[in-house]
Amino acid sequence: MTSTPATAGGPPAGKPAGRAGRNLPMAIGVALVLGGLALAALTLLRWGWLLLATPAILLAVWELYHGMEAGRIHVPLVPVWLGAAAMLPAAYLGGPAALIVAFGLTILAVICWRVCRGLDDAARDITGGAFVVAYAPFLAAFSALMLAAPDGTRRVIVFVLVTIASDIGGYAAGVLAGKHPMAPSVSPKKSWEGFAGSTAACVAMGAIFVPLLLHGAWWAGALVGLVAVCMATLGDLTESMIKRDLGIKDLGNILPGHGGIMDRIDSLLLCAPGVWWALLLLVPVAV
Structure with a gap:
């Protein structure tokens, strides 16, 4: 994410925090561990990404479930979890058609499960469940569609790199030069200067690594980076709007220096389909 809001009472005593309000050394350490896990998952086994991404999505669903509970929306957790566990493998093994079928069956299961408990507030809970299904596992499954290509491992690496570039570029530019808020009512610390830094970093990362890893044109990589920064920024703002609407500060705190799983994958989720x-349009598959 481009910036992380400061905690209400400031950083705990004895723990350094940067201008964005996070424990920066801790955040960097956790980010390096997560990056190492992602790289290992992508290089050791062809389908290793699924072993990392699927549990992460199940944790994200858990965080969203508790966030919805705070807003008095009771998401049917069991069918949502089962669908979330199935969607990435379905997309990897069966392509877009299998993903659509898995998504549709999950929505149907959410409806049936909730209606069996009675009709009071059922529409609200079903809508909340459908949102969680669409927001987390369905969007994440587009990374599995990338992985299924003959050069899928390298496509996912490019996807992760350009998304991370948005976070790093936006954070650095926002801390150093951020003065003009982009969406103060949604994310007060997100600035237009930060967005410019995200854009420069994403375009540069795409222009470098699409030719290097996928043998595509540099301009195609630059366009991929441009798509990524737009979607990553939208993902960042989307999670902020969700938290504000539910009246909560954070969806989780499992990752020291970052918050919850959703705080780390919000940009990745929106970036994945984009x-x-x-890549499908601009970069031919490299066998």
Whole structure:
């Protein structure tokens, strides 16, 4: 994310925090561990990404479930969890058609499960469940569609790199030069200067690594980076709007220096379909 809001009472005593309000050394350490896990998952086994991404999505669903509970929306957790566990493998093994079928069956299961408990507030809970299904596992499954290509491991690496570039570029530019808020009512610390830094970092990362890893044109990589920064920023703002609407500060705190799983994958979720589509159109499969 481009910036992380400061905690209400400031950083705990004895723990350094940067201008964005996070424990920066801790955040960097956790980010390096997560990056190492992602790289290992992508290089050791062809389908290793699924072993990392699927549990992460199940944790994200858990966080969203508790966030919805705070807003008095009771998401049917069991069918949502089962669907979340199935969607990435379905997309990897069966392609877009299998993903759509898995998504549809999950929505149907959410409806049936909730209606069996009675009709009071059922529409609200079903809508909340459908939102969680669409927001986390369905969007994440586009990374599995990338992975299924003959050069899928490298496509996912490019996807992760351009998304991370948005976070790093935006954070650095926002801390150093951020003065003009982009959406003060949604994310007060997100600035237009930060967005400019995200854009420069994403375009540069795409222009470098699409030719290097996928043998595509540099301009195609730059366009992939441009799509990524737009979607990553939208993902960042989307999670902020969700938290504000539910009246909560954070969806989780499992990752020291970062918050919850959703705080780390919000940009990745929105980027996944955008980068999948951009690579599909602009970069031929490299066998």
